[in-house]
Amino acid sequence: MAAGVVGAITPWNFPFEVAIIKLAYALATGNTVVLKPAPDTPLNATLLGRLIAERTDIPAGVVNIVTSSDHLRGEQLTLSPLVDMISFTGSTAVGQGIMERGSRTMKRLFLELGGKSATVVLDDADLLAASFMGLAVCTHAGQGCAIPTRMLLPKSHYDEGVNALIDMMKNVPYGDPQRPDVLQGPQISAKQRDRVMGYIQRGQEEGAKLVLGGGIPTGPEFDNGFFVEPTLFVDVDNSMTIAQEEIFGPVLVVTPYEDEDDAVRIANDSRYGLGGGVMAGSFERAKAVADRLRTGMVSINGGAPYGADLPFGGFKYSGVGRQNGDAGFAQYLELKSYAWPAS
Numbered sequence: 001m002a003a004g005v006v007g008a009i010t011p012w013n014f015p016f017e018v019a020i021i022k023l024a025y026a027l028a029t030g031n032t033v034v035l036k037p038a039p040d041t042p043l044n045a046t047l048l049g050r051l052i053a054e055r056t057d058i059p060a061g062v063v064n065i066v067t068s069s070d071h072l073r074g075e076q077l078t079l080s081p082l083v084d085m086i087s088f089t090g091s092t093a094v095g096q097g098i099m100e101r102g103s104r105t106m107k108r109l110f111l112e113l114g115g116k117s118a119t120v121v122l123d124d125a126d127l128l129a130a131s132f133m134g135l136a137v138c139t140h141a142g143q144g145c146a147i148p149t150r151m152l153l154p155k156s157h158y159d160e161g162v163n164a165l166i167d168m169m170k171n172v173p174y175g176d177p178q179r180p181d182v183l184q185g186p187q188i189s190a191k192q193r194d195r196v197m198g199y200i201q202r203g204q205e206e207g208a209k210l211v212l213g214g215g216i217p218t219g220p221e222f223d224n225g226f227f228v229e230p231t232l233f234v235d236v237d238n239s240m241t242i243a244q245e246e247i248f249g250p251v252l253v254v255t256p257y258e259d260e261d262d263a264v265r266i267a268n269d270s271r272y273g274l275g276g277g278v279m280a281g282s283f284e285r286a287k288a289v290a291d292r293l294r295t296g297m298v299s300i301n302g303g304a305p306y307g308a309d310l311p312f313g314g315f316k317y318s319g320v321g322r323q324n325g326d327a328g329f330a331q332y333l334e335l336k337s338y339a340w341p342a343s
Helices: 015-028 044-054 070-077 092-105 125-144 157-167 190-205 260-268 285-291 325-330
Strands: 005-009 032-036 063-065 085-089 110-111 117-121 146-156 209-212 231-236 251-257 274-278
Touching: 005 015, 005 070, 015 032, 015 044, 015 070, 015 085, 015 325, 032 044, 044 063, 063 209, 070 085, 070 092, 085 092, 092 110, 117 125, 117 260, 125 157, 125 251, 125 274, 146 157, 146 260, 146 274, 157 251, 190 209, 190 251, 209 274, 251 260, 260 285, 274 285
Parallel strands: 005 032, 005 085, 032 063, 085 110, 117 146, 117 274, 146 251, 231 251
Antiparallel strands: 209 231
């Protein structure tokens, strides 16, 4: 049966996609929804509310849109005994608070949180193809929870791999994201840009080698937006802050490893476990390493582990539960058992 009233709290980085997925799964399973969009991106949710009110036969009160710049509105949903479930996508810190406060009313929770995904490049992998995986940090300006922001290169091909990454990333077109030739746009806000720049400074202070980018670009094409240059750090020890914390910007960190066991150890040495990738000369070898990674999703040789029928979510501090697929429907349902005497 339906869980009941769902409080859906969505992030600013993929505002429409996350909102429409939460609404679709919650409504399809018979729930009512209170949707609270992020303060930075409220318009997509209000437009959805208007479309529902004016163009559908969904009864009034089934979908409710609550916009506010006050983050306490989300906390009210979490604390209210009238809300049966919270479906949240956002940062791990906020998710931890929701889990703590939701426990007061024993709410059902779905939490899709942060990540620090690693791409493991094995010694027989195509380094050019692997460098394409490195460009992922530039898509959406790095503002995605499952974007692979760490790359692990074998010491036997380390210099070659680093050079391939430099050649690839230095040619990334960035600027106005509405231009068809642009791969990387701006950060969402000045606050987010400054946060990314703070991590870049921290990486240099801790001894990581900055080989590309690391600054704020200048010029008239960058006046309208909060841009950060595509940034590449190499010789990064996995204990460094930039290897452990979610930067949410166009920053790739590269770490050398000795052998497969060492690569798996480094990849799993993270509090997060959302995504990851393995690049190898054969599917069989890549799959064997992927099986050892403690993450909810793994890309094998460039595959994209995301789709409407594929469960999306992570281990450890990356969240609780799964979005999409049959598992996504199950998030919004309660099991109920019946028994009656045999006639």
